[in-house]
Amino acid sequence: VKIALLSNINMDPLAPLLADRAGAEARTAGFNQWMAELLDPASAIRREPPDAVFLHLDGEAFLGPAFYALQFDDASARLDEALAAIAGYRRAQPAVTVVASNLVFPSYSADTGWAIRTPGRSLDRLAADWNGQLAGAAAADPGLLILDVARLFRRHGYDRLCDEKYWYLARMRFSGPGFDALAAALAELLAAHRGAARKVLALDLDNTLWGGVIGEEGLHGIILSEEGLGKAYRDFQWSARALKDQGVLLALCSKNNEADAAEAFANHPMMVLKWDDFAVRRVNWNNKVDNLREIAAELDLGLDAVVFIDDQPAERALVREQLPEIATPEPPSDPAELKRWFLSEVVPRFFGRTALTAEDRDKSAQYERRARRQQAAAGLDLAAFIRSLNIQLKVHVNAGEWIERAAQLTQKTNQFNLTGRRWTAAELSALMRRDDAALYLLEYADKFGPEGIVGEAIVRIEKSAARLDVFLMSCRIIGRRVEFDFLGRVLDDLQRRGVVTVRAEFIPTARNSLAAGFLSAAGFQPAGDRWYEQSVDKLREHLAAAPAGSAA
Amino acid sequence: MMKDDILRELEAVCRAQFPKYTGAIAGSTRRDDIPDWDSLRHLELFMAIERKFNIRFTMDEVVRLVSVGEIADCALSKRLNISAQADPA
Numbered sequence: 001v002k003i004a005l006l007s008n009i010n011m012d013p014l015a016p017l018l019a020d021r022a023g024a025e026a027r028t029a030g031f032n033q034w035m036a037e038l039l040d041p042a043s044a045i046r047r048e049p050p051d052a053v054f055l056h057l058d059g060e061a062f063l064g065p066a067f068y069a070l071q072f073d074d075a076s077a078r079l080d081e082a083l084a085a086i087a088g089y090r091r092a093q094p095a096v097t098v099v100a101s102n103l104v105f106p107s108y109s110a111d112t113g114w115a116i117r118t119p120g121r122s123l124d125r126l127a128a129d130w131n132g133q134l135a136g137a138a139a140a141d142p143g144l145l146i147l148d149v150a151r152l153f154r155r156h157g158y159d160r161l162c163d164e165k166y167w168y169l170a171r172m173r174f175s176g177p178g179f180d181a182l183a184a185a186l187a188e189l190l191a192a193h194r195g196a197a198r199k200v201l202a203l204d205l206d207n208t209l210w211g212g213v214i215g216e217e218g219l220h221g222i223i224l225s226e227e228g229l230g231k232a233y234r235d236f237q238w239s240a241r242a243l244k245d246q247g248v249l250l251a252l253c254s255k256n257n258e259a260d261a262a263e264a265f266a267n268h269p270m271m272v273l274k275w276d277d278f279a280v281r282r283v284n285w286n287n288k289v290d291n292l293r294e295i296a297a298e299l300d301l302g303l304d305a306v307v308f309i310d311d312q313p314a315e316r317a318l319v320r321e322q323l324p325e326i327a328t329p330e331p332p333s334d335p336a337e338l339k340r341w342f343l344s345e346v347v348p349r350f351f352g353r354t355a356l357t358a359e360d361r362d363k364s365a366q367y368e369r370r371a372r373r374q375q376a377a378a379g380l381d382l383a384a385f386i387r388s389l390n391i392q393l394k395v396h397v398n399a400g401e402w403i404e405r406a407a408q409l410t411q412k413t414n415q416f417n418l419t420g421r422r423w424t425a426a427e428l429s430a431l432m433r434r435d436d437a438a439l440y441l442l443e444y445a446d447k448f449g450p451e452g453i454v455g456e457a458i459v460r461i462e463k464s465a466a467r468l469d470v471f472l473m474s475c476r477i478i479g480r481r482v483e484f485d486f487l488g489r490v491l492d493d494l495q496r497r498g499v500v501t502v503r504a505e506f507i508p509t510a511r512n513s514l515a516a517g518f519l520s521a522a523g524f525q526p527a528g529d530r531w532y533e534q535s536v537d538k539l540r541e542h543l544a545a546a547p548a549g550s551a552a
Numbered sequence: 553m554m555k556d557d558i559l560r561e562l563e564a565v566c567r568a569q570f571p572k573y574t575g576a577i578a579g580s581t582r583r584d585d586i587p588d589w590d591s592l593r594h595l596e597l598f599m600a601i602e603r604k605f606n607i608r609f610t611m612d613e614v615v616r617l618v619s620v621g622e623i624a625d626c627a628l629s630k631r632l633n634i635s636a637q638a639d640p641a
Contacts (some may be wrong), residue, residue: 016596170592
């Protein structure tokens with residue numbers, strides 16, 4: 001991009017910094033030639049229009065002696081002319097974006113205290129009037145942007161960003177750090193204007209959206225309140241929600257039990273964000289690299305659209321190494337700094353936008369609708385999808401080598417779990433030694449690779465009758481009819497053991513509604529409260545007629 | 553921080569500031585030795601050094617110091633001053 005730099009002071013050092021920061025070819029106009037450049041039809045920026053014009057008016061220099069006299073009639077008139085000159089240039093060169101700094105006065109003033117409360121004599125009023133007019137002009141002109149230099153000065157301080165000696169040596173106002181900060185802000189603004197903003201904010205939970213670990217401290221143990229550090233986390237949530245309202249998609253990427261997290265969002269009185277504010281959620285114990293990939297894929301966005309915030313250095317290092325396209329900024333070690341850091345460093349750098357459209361405001365809802373459509377479309381072609389996966393299943397009976405995994409599955413599987421019964425590894429090893437019980441484990445692989453042990457059944461056998469004590473499936477393979485194949489394999493083995501009828505129960509828990517319809521769908525008949533029953537023959541017949549998942 | 557460290561870092565700053573210059577840069581290198589070292593680059597060089605070492609030169613120093621060695625001595629004394637203030641012991 002080509003940028004012309006116009007100013008009433010010497011801005012020469014900005015050009016090479018913009019080249020470094022924005023790859024921009026920046027050229028400064030003659031010293032204090034800004035008005036002529038804008039208005040003269042023969043000027044360089046009229047004859048050879050650049051991509052953007054940056055106009056920076058230095059407040060103190062603009063006022064001259066009036067800065068000391070605190071008399072602004074003449075300055076006000078000249079500021080009006082400046083606005084008219086900007087508008088005139090925009091009309092003459094509608095393809096050229098104009099970026100104007102807002103007007104800032106120094107940290108010092110000749111006002112001994114009375115002028116700030118005296119009409120016509122106040123520097124603050126003068127700046128506010130001019131900046132208000134500039135904002136009005138920008139509101140009516142999509143090609144006129146405002147560089148918020150005032151905010152830059154609030155953040156870093158006037159005395160740090162400016163250096164008097166360069167003023168007296170060369171009519172430069174800014175210090176080395178000042179030119180650097182200005183170049184960074186201008187580069188960010190121009191990038192934002194080109195729509196370079198990222199689209200997804202992926203957030204960790206524990207020690208990011210609240211203090212403490214929900215899985216350990218529980219709903220009422222986490223730090224999230226209107227007091228102390230709890231308010232720091234709450235304000236960070238307000239900040240994330242503000243981005244959501246401006247079209248940024250929120251995603252959860254956290255190692256937690258999903259139910260714990262969902263409960264916190266549903267029931268914690270101080271929670272600002274809601275569960276449904278997140279367009280995608282990956283709350284599980286999987287690798288965050290995989291989860292972030294899934295988040296981007298589910299939203300149909302590239303990894304370079306994602307910013308990931310996580311308090312854990314190890315997680316950040318892993319994501320930076322394996323997914324360098326994702327921006328993984330370094331949060332402050334003190335959570336009290338979290339909101340300030342996020343709003344002053346992360347947001348301008350990654351989420352800057354120069355306009356807010358109705359579509360932006362509707363963004364999250366738009367993705368929710370899209371996800372529902374995709375599910376409906378996928379439902380039409382499920383059988384073909386399952387066939388294309390080339391699923392391979394293996395059932396292991398009383399296999400001691402997976403006993404830890406078998407115990408873990410009963411402890412961690414909540415959603416597709418008929419009874420919710422928890423078993424320890426020790427209890428399971430005792431069970432396997434009995435003649436009247438069997439432990440079945442399902443090993444899953446498809447064309448994308450092996451998933452390991454993803455299903456489990458514990459069966460009690462009494463002569464010709466069997467009872468399902470546990471029947472569960474890991475959530476990540478649900479939706480491929482594998483649960484029916486697994487049941488079929490279990491029935492095959494039970495039949496060999498002489499079992500004729502099977503009883504099963506569905507015990508509703510807070511989180512297992514996903515499995516509620518399974519027994520009926522598999523061919524069981526209701527047999528009293530929560531209980532289901534069917535003969536092995538009928539079940540096998542029913543399952544054979546239904547489309548199966550696996551090929552083998 | 554010793555003078556050798558300062559000189560090494562100053563060389564890096566000068567290399568970034570004067571990319572066309574391929575000759576040696578040492579304490580004895582003077583403004584006249586580097587063709588691109590004009591008055592604007594002189595100020596940009598001091599701004600870059602001030603950024604790098606988090607110090608501020610006076611106006612007089614910016615005008616007076618015209619060799620890498622002089623700049624290094626001045627920058628070192630400012631850095632030592634900061635260290636002394638930060639750690640009175």
